[in-house]
Structure formats: C-alpha cells, structure tokens
Amino acid sequence: MDGTSAGLTLGRGFADPVLGAQRCFRNILAALSEPGTVHVLDEDIAAPAPLSSGAAQTLLTLSDYETPIWLGAGAEAAAGYLRFHSGAPVVADVGAARFAVLRGEAGEPPLDAFDPGDERYPDKSATVIVQCAALEGGEGLTLAGPGIKGQRRVAPAGVHDGFWDEVAANHDRYPLGVDLILVAGRSIMGLPRSTLVTRTERRR
Amino acid sequence: MQKSVGPPKRDEAYNFAYLDEQTKRMVRRALLKAVAVPGYQVPFGSREMPLARGWGTGGIQVTASVIGPDDTLKVIDQGADDTTNAVSIRRFFARVAGVATTEATGEASIIQTRHRIPEAPLRAGQILVYQVPQPEPLRKLEPKEAETRKMHAWGDYGLMHVRLYEDIARFGRVATTYSYPVLVNGRYVMSPSPIPKFDNPKLGMCAALQLFGAGREKRIYAIPPWTEVKSLDFDDHPFEVQTWDEPCALCGAADSYLDEVITDDKGSRMFVCSDSHYCEERRAAGHVGRLLGSETGQKLTGGAKE
Amino acid sequence: MYVAVKGGEAAILATHDLVAETRRGDPAVPEIGTEQIREQLGLAVARVMNEGSLADSDLAALALKQAQGDAIEAAFLMRAYRTTLPRLGSSLPVDTSAMTVRRRVSATYKDLPGGQILGPTYDYTHRLFEFDLAGGEGRAPANVTPAEQPLDPRMPRVPDLLGDEGLMEPETPPNGDPKPFDLTRDPVEFPAERDVRLQALARGDEGFLLGLAYSVQRGFGGNHPFAGEIRLGEVAVEIVPEELGFAVDVGDLTLTECQMVNQFKGSKDVAPQFTRGYGLAFGHAERKAMAMSIVDRALKGRELGEAATYPAQQDEFVLYHSDNVEAAGFVEHLKLPHYVDFQGELELLRRLRKELEARIRREQDEASRPTANAKAGD
Numbered sequence: 001m002d003g004t005s006a007g008l009t010l011g012r013g014f015a016d017p018v019l020g021a022q023r024c025f026r027n028i029l030a031a032l033s034e035p036g037t038v039h040v041l042d043e044d045i046a047a048p049a050p051l052s053s054g055a056a057q058t059l060l061t062l063s064d065y066e067t068p069i070w071l072g073a074g075a076e077a078a079a080g081y082l083r084f085h086s087g088a089p090v091v092a093d094v095g096a097a098r099f100a101v102l103r104g105e106a107g108e109p110p111l112d113a114f115d116p117g118d119e120r121y122p123d124k125s126a127t128v129i130v131q132c133a134a135l136e137g138g139e140g141l142t143l144a145g146p147g148i149k150g151q152r153r154v155a156p157a158g159v160h161d162g163f164w165d166e167v168a169a170n171h172d173r174y175p176l177g178v179d180l181i182l183v184a185g186r187s188i189m190g191l192p193r194s195t196l197v198t199r200t201e202r203r204r
Numbered sequence: 205m206q207k208s209v210g211p212p213k214r215d216e217a218y219n220f221a222y223l224d225e226q227t228k229r230m231v232r233r234a235l236l237k238a239v240a241v242p243g244y245q246v247p248f249g250s251r252e253m254p255l256a257r258g259w260g261t262g263g264i265q266v267t268a269s270v271i272g273p274d275d276t277l278k279v280i281d282q283g284a285d286d287t288t289n290a291v292s293i294r295r296f297f298a299r300v301a302g303v304a305t306t307e308a309t310g311e312a313s314i315i316q317t318r319h320r321i322p323e324a325p326l327r328a329g330q331i332l333v334y335q336v337p338q339p340e341p342l343r344k345l346e347p348k349e350a351e352t353r354k355m356h357a358w359g360d361y362g363l364m365h366v367r368l369y370e371d372i373a374r375f376g377r378v379a380t381t382y383s384y385p386v387l388v389n390g391r392y393v394m395s396p397s398p399i400p401k402f403d404n405p406k407l408g409m410c411a412a413l414q415l416f417g418a419g420r421e422k423r424i425y426a427i428p429p430w431t432e433v434k435s436l437d438f439d440d441h442p443f444e445v446q447t448w449d450e451p452c453a454l455c456g457a458a459d460s461y462l463d464e465v466i467t468d469d470k471g472s473r474m475f476v477c478s479d480s481h482y483c484e485e486r487r488a489a490g491h492v493g494r495l496l497g498s499e500t501g502q503k504l505t506g507g508a509k510e
Numbered sequence: 511m512y513v514a515v516k517g518g519e520a521a522i523l524a525t526h527d528l529v530a531e532t533r534r535g536d537p538a539v540p541e542i543g544t545e546q547i548r549e550q551l552g553l554a555v556a557r558v559m560n561e562g563s564l565a566d567s568d569l570a571a572l573a574l575k576q577a578q579g580d581a582i583e584a585a586f587l588m589r590a591y592r593t594t595l596p597r598l599g600s601s602l603p604v605d606t607s608a609m610t611v612r613r614r615v616s617a618t619y620k621d622l623p624g625g626q627i628l629g630p631t632y633d634y635t636h637r638l639f640e641f642d643l644a645g646g647e648g649r650a651p652a653n654v655t656p657a658e659q660p661l662d663p664r665m666p667r668v669p670d671l672l673g674d675e676g677l678m679e680p681e682t683p684p685n686g687d688p689k690p691f692d693l694t695r696d697p698v699e700f701p702a703e704r705d706v707r708l709q710a711l712a713r714g715d716e717g718f719l720l721g722l723a724y725s726v727q728r729g730f731g732g733n734h735p736f737a738g739e740i741r742l743g744e745v746a747v748e749i750v751p752e753e754l755g756f757a758v759d760v761g762d763l764t765l766t767e768c769q770m771v772n773q774f775k776g777s778k779d780v781a782p783q784f785t786r787g788y789g790l791a792f793g794h795a796e797r798k799a800m801a802m803s804i805v806d807r808a809l810k811g812r813e814l815g816e817a818a819t820y821p822a823q824q825d826e827f828v829l830y831h832s833d834n835v836e837a838a839g840f841v842e843h844l845k846l847p848h849y850v851d852f853q854g855e856l857e858l859l860r861r862l863r864k865e866l867e868a869r870i871r872r873e874q875d876e877a878s879r880p881t882a883n884a885k886a887g888d
Binding site for chain 3: 253254257283399401423461464
Binding site for chain 1: 226228232234244246271353354358391392409426432
C-alpha cells in the first residue's frame with residue numbers, strides 16, 4: 001500500500017498493480033478534468049532515465065501492448081522497463097506514438113509532430129507527457145476552458161522558449177490536438193487540448 | 205433512516221471491480237480522451253458484461269474502471285436508490301469491488317445514475333456516471349453512424365435545428381421532454397442520456413465530473429467540471445423546463461422533479477419527488493407534504509422501504 | 511393500486527429462488543443432466559456455442575440447462591463467461607480441406623472428387639413424429655452400418671476447384687496478413703472490413719441471419735447463390751507456442767462450413783467470374799452456415815462495386831442488429847422503469863392538449879361573435 005517506503009528497487013512497478021494503477025488513474029483523471037491543478041501521485045517509483053517517477057507511474061497506468069510509446073533517443077533502459085512492466089512497444093516513429101515523453105527542451109519534436117487525431121476520431125490523438133523542472137515558479141500562464149471556473153493561474157518551469165506557442169497552436173486545432181500531462185517528480189498537471197493557455201505577463 | 209453500508213467483503217474470485225486490467229486501461233484511456241474533448245463520443249471496446257445490454261453495462265464499465273476501495277458508491281435509477289436495477293448494480297459493486305455504498309448524495313464519491321441528476325448540487329471531487337442507451341443525439345434523424353460521425357466532425361448540426369424548429373412550427377414549442385440535446389463547450393452536440401430536460405440546467409458549470417457510458421453502443425463521453433453546456437433553443441423560443449402545479453405530496457418540495465403516482469382507479473393521483481434521497485432528507489428536516497400522512501403516503505415512505 | 515416497481519435486495523433474491531424452482535419443474539420427473547443435453551440436444555448446444563462465441567459443449571450444455579433451454583439467455587451466459595477468460599494464444603487457421611468429413615454435399619456438381627456424402631441430415635426425414643421417441647427408455651439403439659469403402663481422404667473444396675480454372679474470385683489475405691480484427695475487444699468502425707463482418711456473422715443470431723438470407727433470395731438483394739459445398743466434420747486445431755516454435759495439435763473442433771457460389775457479371779476492370787460467400791459455424795449448424803454465407807456475399811457488394819440497396823447489403827444495419835445478446839438486452843430493457851421520462855411525456859401531452867383546446871375555444875368564440883345575430887333565432 002505504501003509506495004514511499006524505503007527499499008526501492010530500481011525498476012519496480014506498482015507495489016499493487018491493480019490498486020496502484022487505479023489510484024494513479026484517478027489522479028490523472030482529476031488532473032485532465034481540472035486543468036492546471038496539481039496532483040501528487042501516491043508512489044515513488046524509481047524508473048530508468050529519462051522517466052521521472054510521475055511519468056513512469058502515468059505510463060504504467062495507461063500503456064500496454066496496444067499503445068506505442070515514443071521516448072526519443074538514448075532511452076533503451078526505459079524502453080526495457082516499459083516493455084517489461086506494461087508490454088508497450090517503444091517506437092521511433094513520432095507519428096505512430098499514442099504516448100510520448102518529452103523534457104520540454106528545445107530540439108525535441110514539436111507538439112504538432114504527434115498524432116492530433118482526425119476530424120471523425122479526434123480521440124485517436126497522442127497524449128504527451130512533458131517532464132518539467134517544476135510545476136511552479138516558471139513563466140506565468142493563464143488557463144481557461146472546460147474544467148476551469150473562470151481562469152486559473154499556473155507557472156510550470158523549465159520548458160524551452162516557444163513551448164507555450166506550440167501549446168497555443170495545439171489548442172487552435174481543437175477538437176484535434178494532443179493532450180499534455182506535465183510532470184515534475186511525482187506531481188502532475190493536466191493540460192488537455194481544450195485548455196486555452198495564454199502568457200499572463202506578455203499578453204495581459 | 206439513511207442507509208450507508210460500510211465496505212463488504214469483496215468476492216476474490218473476480219479481479220477488483222470485475223474487469224480485467226487490460227480492459228480497465230482501455231476504458232481509462234477512452235475516459236481521458238473524452239474529458240479532453242467534452243461532449244465528443246469516444247468509441248471503446250465495450251466488453252460483454254454479466255448484466256444485460258441496455259441495463260447499464262456502459263455505466264458499469266465506467267464505474268468499474270474508475271472505482272477504488274476508498275470510494276463510496278451511490279446508485280440511482282429514476283432518481284431513486286431502491287429501484288430494482290439500482291439495487292442490482294449496487295449489489296454487483298459491493299460484491300466485486302467491496303466498496304462502501306450509500307443512499308446519501310453528499311456522502312457518495314461516485315454516483316451511478318440512470319435517467320436523473322440528483323436534486324442536491326454536486327460538489328467538487330464527485331463523479332457522476334450516467335448509463336446511456338443511445339449516445340448519438342442525431343441517431344433518430346440519421347440512422348447511419350458513418351453519416352452522423354461526419355456531421356459531428358464538421359460541426360454540421362443543421363438537421364437537428366431543423367428538427368427542433370419543426371416542433372415549434374407544429375406545436376408552438378420543442379416537443380422533446382427527455383434526452384434533450386445540448387451543445388457542449390460550444391462544439392459538440394451531445395445527448396445528456398434520457399434525463400428529463402428538467403435536469404439539463406444542472407449539466408453545465410457543475411462542480412462534479414460527469415462521465416457517460418453507453419455499453420451496447422460502445423461509446424464513452426464526458427463533461428468536465430465547470431464546462432459550458434447549453435440546451436439547444438432559439439432566441440424566440442428559449443429553452444424551458446417542466447413545471448408542476450403542485451409540490452411534492454410527501455415533502456412539499458416545489459423545486460424538484462416529480463413522479464406521478466396513481467392512487468386509485470378513479471383518476472386520483474399524487475406527485476412525489478423522483479429523487480428519493482432528496483425527499484427523505486427534506487422530510488427528516490421536518491417538511492411535510494399534503495399527503496404524507498395518507499395511506500399511500502405512508503406506503504411510499506415507510507412500507508416500501510425496508 | 512400500482513406502485514412503481516421498487517424492491518429491496520430480498521425481493522431480488524427471491525426471484526432467484528423462483529427461477530430455480532421453475533427451472534426444476536416437477537420434482538417427480540428426473541432432473542436432466544448436462545451430459546444428456548450435450549449428447550442429445552447437440553444442435554441446440556451448437557447454436558449456443560456459435561452465438562455465445564465459445565467452443566465448449568459442456569459449458570453450452572450447462573448454459574442451456576441453467577437458461578431452461580432459452581438459446582439467447584444461454585448465449586448470454588457463455589459470452590459473460592468468455593469475456594473473463596485470459597487470451598493464451600491464437601490458433602493457426604484451420605484447414606477445412608483436411609476435415610474428417612461426415613457430411614459433404616454440393617449442389618453445383620453431380621459428382622466431384624470425394625463424392626457426395628449425405629451424413630446425418632434431417633433433409634430427407636419426413637417430418638412425421640416418431641412417437642416412440644416419447645417413450646424414452648427401452649428403444650433399440652440406432653443401427654448404423656459402416657460403409658464398405660472408406661471415404662476418400664482428399665476432398666477438395668468446390669471453390670478451390672473453380673479457382674483452379676480461374677472462374678472463382680481469388681481470396682487472399684490482405685497485405686501483410688494482419689491479425690484479424692476482434693470486435694469483442696475493439697469498437698467497430700464503418701464501413702466494416704470483411705474480417706469484422708465475418709466475425710459478427712459467426713456470432714450473429716441464426717434467426718436474424720436466416721431472415722436476411724431469405725430476403726436476399728426473394729428479391730431484396732441481387733444475388734443468386736448456388737450451394738457450392740456444405741461440409742460437416744472434425745478439423746484439427748493447432749497452435750504454435752512461442753517457446754516451442756512449431757505447431758502443436760491441441761484438439762479437434764466439429765465445424766460446419768458452407769461456401770456459396772454467386773454470379774458476378776464483372777466490372778470495367780474485373781472479368782466475369784463467380785464470387786464466394788462464406789459461412790463457418792461450430793458444431794452441426796447448417797442453416798446458420800448457409801445463411802451466413804449468403805449474407806457475407808451480400809455484404810461484399812461494396813468491394814465489388816454493387817449498390818447497397820437492400821438491408822442485407824448494408825454492413826451497419828446487419829452488424830448492429832444481428833447480435834441477439836445486444837438486441838435482447840435493449841428490447842428487454844424496456845421492462846425497466848421509465849417513469850421519469852414518461853412523466854415528461856405526460857406533462858407535455860397534457861400541456862399541448864390544453865393549449866389546443868384553448869385555441870379551438872378561442873377560434874370558436876371568435877367565429878361565433880360576428881354570426882351571433884344570424885344564430886340568434888335558433
């Protein structure tokens with residue numbers, strides 16, 4: 001039950017796969033239902049780089065043999081970890097990925113490189129996990145849209161210049177577009193495509 | 205008088221909440237996409253369930269994919285906790301998930317419903333799961349899925365507006381009383397399931413998360429909290445809800461949806477709250493309706509409950 | 511007085527007891543065993559296996575017993591159980607040309623390699639009651655004499671013979687031979703491909719498919735089918751365990767296969783040829799396999815450039831409505847309370863009638879005013 005206890009083994013999954021995934025899913029569901037709110041996942045899983053604890057738990061909860069994952073180069077250990085725990089294939093083709101893990105760094109594939117779904121089936125889009133430095137202390141953003149009463153202010157830190165323009169462009173394609181889960185450590189924040197993200201300082 | 209039942213022992217012969225983990229993951233992924241595109245119907249690999257199609261298998265799969273041992277579940281059908289299918293579904297989850305159940309709307313973390321939204325406002329953190337027989341609001345206008353999917357893709361809802369306007373031309377009003385279509389987040393026309401249009405105003409800007417499961421039709425959709433939901437109408441014929449000439453005969457509520465109960469074969473009838481818990485709470489707080497003391501009133505409030 | 515159906519757990523549990531009592535019937539009559547059902551009601555067992563999508567005759571017999579012989583309820587039990595079973599692997603495609611044939615008839619050739627084998631069929635029984643069956647015990651066992659010649663081990667399938675001559679449309683797996691779609695795991699999209707259609711037909715309601723096939727024959731469909739071949743018998747099922755890497759025989763399945771031969775006039779790009787409708791069913795289920803093959807061919811119209819004018823040619827219509835477990839659930843859900851929606855309709859109807867009456871009265875009043883003088887004398 002208590003995943004934060006000492007004695008972590010490198011590369012283990014949920015202590016209780018059934019209930020661990022259930023609790024994690026509820027946090028993800030809450031995060032995407034109320035964009036901008038921060039949810040702390042229960043367990044502290046040490047997965048191989050580049051997977052943070054939050055990204056690992058999210059993927060253990062949602063991925064399986066039906067969901068190709070894109071991790072980028074140099075993630076062989078993480079790929080092995082995911083194959084072992086979730087059975088998910090790790091793919092090199094950005095457009096084929098149902099899930100992707102970014103670090104929010106320049107030089108990574110832009111958000112519009114991932115599958116945005118199609119007009120008849122916008123649900124076929126990818127979900128992109130963005131591992132930030134922190135979910136606060138960064139550039140001030142104002143969020144609006146479903147799940148937000150009025151507006152919500154957030155300030156995730158550590159993403160590259162231009163990232164929020166990509167996020168805004170992603171929203172402009174609504175109902176197409178990818179959905180984002182920002183992760184720092186084991187904290188997560190949802191930014192679905194339905195959320196309008198504006199830079200608080202520059203625009204207002 | 206209010207029944208809350210602590211966690212019973214789970215039937216270990218089945219996986220937690222009955223569904224296998226792969227199925228739960230598939231449903232969970234569909235739920236997240238549904239939340240990300242409010243009102244859009246996500247196809248999902250609906251499983252065959254030990255309950256009949258049309259009897260809540262969509263809602264059950266959604267609840268089973270969301271529920272955990274710490275949840276408290278309320279199940280209602282027609283607004284009432286003691287209707288047979290609500291009892292049956294509550295028993296199912298008590299058995300396969302070992303969760304606590306309740307009739308108190310405020311105490312529930314998950315409420316599975318058929319045909320009603322509780323009268324008491326829902327709070328943040330609650331999840332309302334709807335059982336949906338026909339998720340496609342355009343189905344009665346266009347039987348082919350290939351066509352209706354295109355209409356949603358293009359946001360082409362002209363057919364629906366024409367249908368509603370024909371009602372107005374003919375009857376002077378929109379003659380739809382339940383499953384009244386809504387526009388969600390300004391983009392998708394959605395069926396709210398066969399709730400009475402009386403409940404439509406509760407769909408929008410709701411603090412709770414609303415999830416919709418159609419098992420036979422294999423669709424999931426959602427309304428996140430604080431989402432704009434508009435019942436379709438016209439400037440000169442604004443949307444309006446049902447009203448009754450009399451309050452609830454048991455608790456005197458004048459703001460609730462009422463069921464009609466025929467009390468004899470001479471045309472006598474009484475109107476009582478469809479939300480059984482709401483009515484009970486009001487009576488417990490001392491509200492007395494016109495016929496609470498009558499034989500039928502006693503039967504409805506005491507005799508039928510055990 | 512009628513009070514809306516309300517019932518606690520006790521009432522629901524009581525229905526279970528009542529079902530058990532009704533199912534048992536008169537306790538003076540011996541209880542039927544599932545082995546008896548399996549052995550003596552084999553055609554009912556086959557139907558339940560087909561529509562329940564699970565080849566297990568013991569479970570199908572139990573389902574029939576539990577459901578008091580209700581085939582749809584029994585199929586429902588099979589499906590609800592099937593959905594909880596883990597997937598251990600997929601078999602190799604079964605080879606029906608290597609079937610141990612018990613029955614094989616072709617309507618297209620008087621004789622053909624392997625011959626015509628009538629086998630166990632009701633076709634030429636006169637439908638006259640065998641009243642001694644009602645007597646139960648004491649009947650002499652059926653007296654079947656084995657044929658003097660063993661059957662030809664090689665029984666090529668009729669469409670293959672036509673194919674050798676180039677007269678039958680070739681049927682090859684799609685590019686890359688992908689894993690077939692599984693509609694019990696993934697939602698169907700339309701238009702549906704053939705693998706999806708065949709799976710849906712294989713588990714579809716026999717009665718519904720029979721009606722559709724009949725509609726095609728009568729005129730609601732342009733096909734004129736010939737029963738190229740119907741065969742019944744046992745085929746070996748093989749799987750390739752990952753750790754072994756070679757095929758292992760895991761047992762036999764009784765199957766009925768029907769291949770319908772249909773005319774096709776050809777199109778701009780395709781020479782005239784015969785086309786195929788395919789039916790396959792667990793156990794001895796000829797009517798099901800034949801109906802399936804006719805509807806399969808009708809649904810191929812899209813690929814062949816034929817107009818989809820009739821119900822049997824429309825994949826969405828056929829696939830959505832052939833599943834009897836789904837259909838039964840939705841039709842029967844009307845038993846559930848609907849008094850909330852009904853109250854909405856009542857309220858609307860009363861209001862509309864009131865408004866109409868008011869309007870008529872108003873119009874009458876208006877109409878009577880100018881003519882009031884003329885009528886004064888009445």
